Amino acid sequence: MKRFWYFLREAFISLRTHRASTLIGIITTAFTLTSFGTFLLLYYNVHNLIGRVQTNVQIIVYPKDAIEPQQLQDLKKTIQDHPAIDSLTFISKNDALQDFKKQFPDEAYLLEGLGTSPFPASLVLKLADSIPSTDAISTLVNRLQQNPEVERVRYNRDWIERLTLVITYIEIVALIVGGVLALASITIIANTVQLAFYTRQEEIEILRLIGGTNLFISIPYLIEGAVIGGLGGGMALGLLRGGFEFFKHKTHTLSVIGGFSSVFEFFPLPLSLLLISAGILLGCIGTLTSMYGWMRFRL
Amino acid sequence: MIQLFHVTKYYEGCLALSDISLRIEKGECVLLTGPSGAGKTSLLKLIFGSEHPDDGQILVQNRNIARLRRADIPYHRRTMGFVLQDFKLLPHRTVFENVALPLIIRGLSSSESRRKVIEALRAVGMEHKQATHAGVLSAGEQQRVCIARAIVNSPIILLADEPTGNLDPQLTTEITALFKAINARGTTVMMATHNRQVVEQLNGRIVRLDCGHLLSDQGTYA
Numbered sequence: 001m002k003r004f005w006y007f008l009r010e011a012f013i014s015l016r017t018h019r020a021s022t023l024i025g026i027i028t029t030a031f032t033l034t035s036f037g038t039f040l041l042l043y044y045n046v047h048n049l050i051g052r053v054q055t056n057v058q059i060i061v062y063p064k065d066a067i068e069p070q071q072l073q074d075l076k077k078t079i080q081d082h083p084a085i086d087s088l089t090f091i092s093k094n095d096a097l098q099d100f101k102k103q104f105p106d107e108a109y110l111l112e113g114l115g116t117s118p119f120p121a122s123l124v125l126k127l128a129d130s131i132p133s134t135d136a137i138s139t140l141v142n143r144l145q146q147n148p149e150v151e152r153v154r155y156n157r158d159w160i161e162r163l164t165l166v167i168t169y170i171e172i173v174a175l176i177v178g179g180v181l182a183l184a185s186i187t188i189i190a191n192t193v194q195l196a197f198y199t200r201q202e203e204i205e206i207l208r209l210i211g212g213t214n215l216f217i218s219i220p221y222l223i224e225g226a227v228i229g230g231l232g233g234g235m236a237l238g239l240l241r242g243g244f245e246f247f248k249h250k251t252h253t254l255s256v257i258g259g260f261s262s263v264f265e266f267f268p269l270p271l272s273l274l275l276i277s278a279g280i281l282l283g284c285i286g287t288l289t290s291m292y293g294w295m296r297f298r299l
Numbered sequence: 300m301i302q303l304f305h306v307t308k309y310y311e312g313c314l315a316l317s318d319i320s321l322r323i324e325k326g327e328c329v330l331l332t333g334p335s336g337a338g339k340t341s342l343l344k345l346i347f348g349s350e351h352p353d354d355g356q357i358l359v360q361n362r363n364i365a366r367l368r369r370a371d372i373p374y375h376r377r378t379m380g381f382v383l384q385d386f387k388l389l390p391h392r393t394v395f396e397n398v399a400l401p402l403i404i405r406g407l408s409s410s411e412s413r414r415k416v417i418e419a420l421r422a423v424g425m426e427h428k429q430a431t432h433a434g435v436l437s438a439g440e441q442q443r444v445c446i447a448r449a450i451v452n453s454p455i456i457l458l459a460d461e462p463t464g465n466l467d468p469q470l471t472t473e474i475t476a477l478f479k480a481i482n483a484r485g486t487t488v489m490m491a492t493h494n495r496q497v498v499e500q501l502n503g504r505i506v507r508l509d510c511g512h513l514l515s516d517q518g519t520y521a
Contacts, residue, residue, distance in 0.1 A: 002408065212404050
């Protein structure tokens, strides 16, 4: 316990002594994580949006006109047994006609005298929530198209695939930008800690003299790096939240899918904590980078 | 207690110690003497584990220091105390905090640490200054605190490198008396000095070095 307080006290003495470099470290980490967080927030919301769209996507299967009732039953069973399918609704030719009349009562006269319904029967499939990838949906659609009892399958997948492609690009850009900024942050934190090392060189030598292990000597600096990173992460979270609220405020009047504010949401608590943890991790990596070179050849 | 077998040490090609063999028994007081550059400090550093010999073996309490793993060196150092000419105290910490540092490293409880620190400070006559910052102490007081820090762990060996180098004759007498008292309690003392006053006062075994060579040894080497 005494050691624990010693480590904490040493870390905070160092943070207080090197206020300027501490502040630079915090701001750099905050900048890094804000940039990375912006991409993450964008990715998170677009990903959510795709998830919502996919769950609302319907695949419409048109069986052949001459299909036998038993074959129709078999087709329904085949479709229902597929794990990607949540529910299936059969709309007969007559149901389709009635639907048309309900939706377009003024045009109903056009169909009078035709006798049988001109509309094809269809099977409307609703996708299960647990099938997020477009690949899984495409596989299902291909299988249905190859079924000899199926006339055609309607599935507007093009724009979903485009959206998925956009997500992939966001991911790549976020990784590159995040990686570069993370390296910058690690370097700055490493320099901050190295500065603390230099100014406390004599103290470190004294600790070695009286039997301090590398771990004992390093722990206060690791705490220092973690505090810088954690505060940077917290600041980044604050900046992102502020920016997000500002964006929501500015776009709440826009009528895209009921306004942006109804579509976009901020990070949930686990992701927010993840961002702060990323800051702490950056801080610790920075410290370790600095310490490794420092302690490697010292007895 | 301490045995050196044909120890040789070079610094960037320059000979610092040449074929040194010594045997120091428990409770002995050994004075390493000789001019500057004789190799006194190098010998102490080798025993302390802050340098590796280029040749030969060093046994401290039957542990071969030359083969000690890097990670084990701190634990080796905890068994001994080291007093330096320039004190090596943390000036912005109190006397108590300076002396307590080796005990924090060992992870002792607060109450036990307190007891040991007070005991060590009492032994060097600095108990009344425990709350004073080390930086404002006189040279003699700083050396006393340094000795207290070295003995707070009750080491079996106390190494000292010119501990009176920065002190006037009066303070030298006082500090030397402290070393004598510590040695009288059974601690092996090994001190590098070229101060005749210290040598005479301590009246220990004299090991003379010059240019890295062992010139004479009053003690016996088997």
